[in-house]
Amino acid sequence: MPASTDQAIDYLPYKMRVEKITEETPDVTTLKLLFDDHQQAEKFTFKAGQFGLYSVFGYGEATFCIASSPTRKGYIECSVKRAGRVTQALHSLLEGDTIGFRGPYGNCFPVDEMKGRNILFVGGGIGLAPVRSVIWNCLDRRDEFGDITICYGARTVDDLVYKEELKEWEGRDDINTIFTVDPGGETPDWSGKVGFVPTVLGEAKISSDNAVCILCGPPIMIKFTLPVLVDTHGFAKENVITTLENRMKCGVGKCGRCNVGNKYVCKDGPVFTCAEIEEMPPEY
Amino acid sequence: MKEPEQKLVVPNGWLEALVRKLRVQGTRVLAPVERDGAVDFREINSADEMAANYVNTRVPLKEILFPRTETILEFDQPSGGDVVFSGVEANAAPTIVIGARPCDLSAIGVLDTVFNWDYHDTFYGQRRANTTFVGVACREADGNCFCGSVAGGAGENEGSDVFVRPTADGALLEIMTERGKKLAQSIDDAAPAAGKEEPLPVAATEERFDVEKIKGWLDDHFDDDFWLDVSLKCLGCGACSYLCPTCHCFDIVDESDWRGGERRRNWDCCSFALFTLHTSGHNPRPDQQSRCRNRLMHKFKYFVERFGRRACVGCGRCIRVCGAGQNIVNVLIDITRAEAATSGSA
Numbered sequence: 001m002p003a004s005t006d007q008a009i010d011y012l013p014y015k016m017r018v019e020k021i022t023e024e025t026p027d028v029t030t031l032k033l034l035f036d037d038h039q040q041a042e043k044f045t046f047k048a049g050q051f052g053l054y055s056v057f058g059y060g061e062a063t064f065c066i067a068s069s070p071t072r073k074g075y076i077e078c079s080v081k082r083a084g085r086v087t088q089a090l091h092s093l094l095e096g097d098t099i100g101f102r103g104p105y106g107n108c109f110p111v112d113e114m115k116g117r118n119i120l121f122v123g124g125g126i127g128l129a130p131v132r133s134v135i136w137n138c139l140d141r142r143d144e145f146g147d148i149t150i151c152y153g154a155r156t157v158d159d160l161v162y163k164e165e166l167k168e169w170e171g172r173d174d175i176n177t178i179f180t181v182d183p184g185g186e187t188p189d190w191s192g193k194v195g196f197v198p199t200v201l202g203e204a205k206i207s208s209d210n211a212v213c214i215l216c217g218p219p220i221m222i223k224f225t226l227p228v229l230v231d232t233h234g235f236a237k238e239n240v241i242t243t244l245e246n247r248m249k250c251g252v253g254k255c256g257r258c259n260v261g262n263k264y265v266c267k268d269g270p271v272f273t274c275a276e277i278e279e280m281p282p283e284y
Numbered sequence: 285m286k287e288p289e290q291k292l293v294v295p296n297g298w299l300e301a302l303v304r305k306l307r308v309q310g311t312r313v314l315a316p317v318e319r320d321g322a323v324d325f326r327e328i329n330s331a332d333e334m335a336a337n338y339v340n341t342r343v344p345l346k347e348i349l350f351p352r353t354e355t356i357l358e359f360d361q362p363s364g365g366d367v368v369f370s371g372v373e374a375n376a377a378p379t380i381v382i383g384a385r386p387c388d389l390s391a392i393g394v395l396d397t398v399f400n401w402d403y404h405d406t407f408y409g410q411r412r413a414n415t416t417f418v419g420v421a422c423r424e425a426d427g428n429c430f431c432g433s434v435a436g437g438a439g440e441n442e443g444s445d446v447f448v449r450p451t452a453d454g455a456l457l458e459i460m461t462e463r464g465k466k467l468a469q470s471i472d473d474a475a476p477a478a479g480k481e482e483p484l485p486v487a488a489t490e491e492r493f494d495v496e497k498i499k500g501w502l503d504d505h506f507d508d509d510f511w512l513d514v515s516l517k518c519l520g521c522g523a524c525s526y527l528c529p530t531c532h533c534f535d536i537v538d539e540s541d542w543r544g545g546e547r548r549r550n551w552d553c554c555s556f557a558l559f560t561l562h563t564s565g566h567n568p569r570p571d572q573q574s575r576c577r578n579r580l581m582h583k584f585k586y587f588v589e590r591f592g593r594r595a596c597v598g599c600g601r602c603i604r605v606c607g608a609g610q611n612i613v614n615v616l617i618d619i620t621r622a623e624a625a626t627s628g629s630a
């Protein structure tokens with residue numbers, strides 16, 4: 001059981017102002033959010049992998065990871081895929097609008113334990129959002145880590161998120177990048193790979209020596225990527241780290257919605273190793 | 285059973301006098317009241333409003349600490365994308381609850397754990413701090429009560445601030461907590477117990493199955509056709525969870541018009557199909573079978589692993605209310621039989 005936080009929870013969010021809206025893809029938008037209250041901004045800290053409950057008043061709350069890096073202070077970002085009621089409302093916001101945010105909740109990626117190790121980041125679609133937080137966290141402390149490889153894929157070129165950052169990462173000589181789109185999703189000037197993430201990853205030269213893999217994407221991608229990591233590249237399941245996205249309401253271990261067996265995804269997760277997930281009943 | 289801090293004897297009429305005194309002080313008093321054939325906790329001004337004979341209330345105690353719906357914040361949307369919002373105070377007027385049953389008081393222990401194990405829920409906490417529970421031993425049970433199999437039985441005092449054991453000419457009061465001591469100051473004619481008092485016998489709630497066997501079977505039977513059998517008798521209506529004194533799942537929703545509104549939390553239920561549905565359409569518990577399994581596993585396995593106690597107190601409400609005849613006692617008996625059969629053959 002993780003240590004008790006011993007904090008009071010009254011479900012009252014921070015007041016946030018939408019500073020900047022970036023349309024990543026036809027259905028994903030990134031919001032840069034500033035704290036309305038400067039003192040709150042100064043006190044606020046989080047770790048890569050943590051999430052929050054974002055609310056559009058009148059529409060309700062929805063759960064998203066914090067997609068920006070804890071090394072970038074004074075603001076947070078979230079990338080939202082339009083899917084339902086709250087996500088639609090978030091997509092309709094204008095710069096300057098007010099929303100609510102409460103968090104950070106949940107555990108985090110073990111960034112400090114990753115020091116000195118090689119890191120393979122694997123993301124699919126909007127799943128790059130939590131991975132991006134760790135990527136920038138590591139890049140902002142680049143000399144503490146070994147080789148960094150980023151493997152990212154989306155259905156089509158249009159569906160790739162963080163397009164500017166992908167270019168930046170591709171241009172750096174201290175990162176290996178493998179970017180791919182699903183067959184049929186390429187455009188004439190696409191210079192990356194064409195193929196599903198598991199296939200492309202299977203063909204790549206990757207070493208699991210002293211390495212840890214951070215893997216986030218749709219369940220179907222995770223299902224097919226895990227065997228490639230384990231069987232083809234020799235990763236131990238303890239070294240493949242991912243997130244679960246069970247539906248959440250409270251985020252603080254009370255509402256009973258997110259459980260997988262005796263685990264609360266909102267408290268014990270959302271970050272789990274694939275070895276831990278294998279021990280759970282298959283209710284995620 | 286816990287050793288009381290103090291034991292007092294009071295003559296008949298003590299309760300009438302206590303309620304009168306509390307009402308004169310302006311204290312809110314809740315007690316079981318019968319209305320339209322149902323007994324529920326309601327505000328009373330005088331002890332004669334209390335139901336004379338009741339096995340238990342229809343709605344459990346949890347509603348007093350954790351209402352079925354409550355506002356957790358309010359907001360206004362003046363114009364130009366700005367929103368003004370603020371928290372609300374929990375409605376936590378000092379309250380004395382009289383006539384609570386041992387099973388329901390034991391369930392408060394489960395809620396205390398949930399609402400405090402990690403973060404401390406302020407709404408629950410404020411009400412809890414301002415509520416004093418006067419429990420009373422059950423003289424009568426019905427065929428659906430099974431506290432004797434899963435909890436302390438009809439004479440259990442744990443969880444009460446003051447526990448009442450009726451006697452032929454009054455009652456023996458067991459003062460269990462500081463809150464109870466404070467309330468006892470308002471009780472007239474109380475004398476220290478001499479130790480010779482004989483409380484009237486409590487209801488017999490004999491053990492109907494060996495509860496220690498349940499978890500062992502659950503540990504090994506996540507995948508089992510048993511759950512399909514159980515689920516065929518479930519409509520997924522959630523009535524069992526709404527009336528369960530330990531069920532605590534909730535939803536958070538906004539209700540508003542174009543100018544403003546409020547955020548509320550409402551009771552919810554893991555038997556509902558939408559409970560775990562992801563927005564993508566994926567559902568980790570896609571059928572009634574997995575949802576019935578979760579409800580039982582949560583009470584008899586997950587909660588035990590996590591917090592060291594069961595989350596069923598044997599109040600029998602889920603049996604009384606279910607329109608489809610689901611009977612948790614029969615389910616538990618079936619499990620203990622299955623466990624006996626497997627451990628016998630092993």
Ligand SMILES: Cc1cc2nc3c(=O)[nH]c(=O)nc-3n(C[C@H](O)[C@H](O)[C@H](O)COP(=O)(O)OP(=O)(O)OC[C@H]3O[C@@H](n4cnc5c(N)ncnc54)[C@H](O)[C@@H]3O)c2cc1C
Nearest residue numbers: 062063064065079080081083084085086087129245246563
């Ligand atoms: C830890 C965690 C991290 C996450 N991180 C991210 C992230 O970084 N980015 C991200 O995009 N997502 C993320 N998610 C998923 C995200 O939480 C959900 O997509 C989001 O909560 C959906 O909210 P919603 O209100 O828009 O959907 P809901 O409204 O709840 O939608 C539920 C379903 O109902 C349908 N529906 C909605 N409204 C209506 C209506 N009025 N009538 C009929 N049908 C309707 C929707 O189409 C959908 O199928 C994360 C989830 C978790 C648990």
Ligand code: SF4
Nearest residue numbers: 518519521522524606
């Ligand atoms: S009350 Fe009966 S039908 Fe309704 S959810 Fe509970 S077990 Fe199922």
Ligand code: SF4
Nearest residue numbers: 528596597599600602
């Ligand atoms: S599961 Fe049924 S018997 Fe057990 S505490 Fe809940 S309502 Fe009472």
Ligand code: FES
Nearest residue numbers: 251254255256266
């Ligand atoms: S989200 Fe409420 S318990 Fe996890």
